[in-house]
Amino acid sequence: MNISGNTIFIPGATSGIGLALALRLHERGNTVIVGGRRQDRLTSIAEEHPGIHTVRIDTTDAASIDDASRTVITEHPELNVLITMAGVMRTEDWTTPSGFLTTAEETVATNILGPIRLIAAFIDHLRAQQDATIMTVSSGLAFAPLRVTPTYNASKAAIHMLSESLRLQLAGTSVSVLELEPPAVRTQLMPGHEDNEAAMPLDDFIDEVTALIESQPHATEIQVERVKFLRYGEARGDYDQVVATLNRTDPHGR
Structure with a gap:
């Protein structure tokens, strides 16, 4: 993915990592459309933020995704x-x-069906572009589990494997698949998480992400240094220690 010159749609970007990344990409010379429910x-x-475009979308609602995708493609046919x-x-x-099922x-619905439906809504349009990117967002917890968030962990592991599989299917097309793998970042993803001293400051995370996109335009995974402790525990052979450390020191880890 090139760092500039794109037209980018980011559903779920009204706060936290999404909004920070949207603003930074806008600053770097991209047209950015932010999507959200509110x-x-x-x-x-x-x-x-003059110049930022917006569209209402609820990614848990298939009809909302269909409506928003038509709006975005109609108003921004250069979306890539x-x-x-x-x-x-x-x-x-x-x-x-009864403490978990709902x-x-x-x-x-949000973390797996939402991305699947979004990609389905945009894939034909993206394949018609000369150079396009689908960026998925998994997590360091796709590779090492946090005890208190089992379905979140599983959902992000699913996104990792979906990204790997789509990359294989889209090989030879104009669409690349790029997976962003955040560590714990100081946002409001969970109550009190923005004050978690064990988490990475949001600005530092966005700085490193944009630097990686710029320096590695053909990367398949965007991994800041801090996430590699989680990402490569099994490969290093210290997976059990990674899981123990994660669950001892970071009760609200991303």
Whole structure:
């Protein structure tokens, strides 16, 4: 993915990593469309950041994805990058009879079905572009589990394997598949997470991500240094130690 000259749609970018990345990519010479559920938040973003476009979308709703995709493609026919940013991270207790199922189902709907439906809505348009990118967003927890978020961990592992598989299927086309793998980052993804001293400051994360995109335009995975502890534990042979450390020191890790 080139760092500039793109038209980029980022559903789920009204706060946190999504919004920070949207603003940085806009600064680097891209046309950016931010998607989200809350119209008041979208209006504020457009007012506070001239040049940023917005569209309302609920990625848990198939009809909303269809409507938003038609709007984005009609208003921005040069669209060539989709970043499937929307996601939720919630704790679950599988040791209680009713302490997890609703949360688990909502997590799957947002973190797995949402990206699948988004990619399905845009894939034909992206394949018609001369150079296009689908950026998925997994997590360091796709590779080492946090005890309190089992379905989140599983959903991000699914996104990793979806990315790997789509890359194989789209080989030889104009569409590349790029997977962003965040570590714990100080955002409001979970209550109190923005104050988690063990998490990476948001600005530092975005700085490193944009530097990696710029220096590695043909990369398949964007990995800041901090996430490699989680990403490569099994390859290094210290997976058990990684899991133990993660669950001892970072109760709200991403």
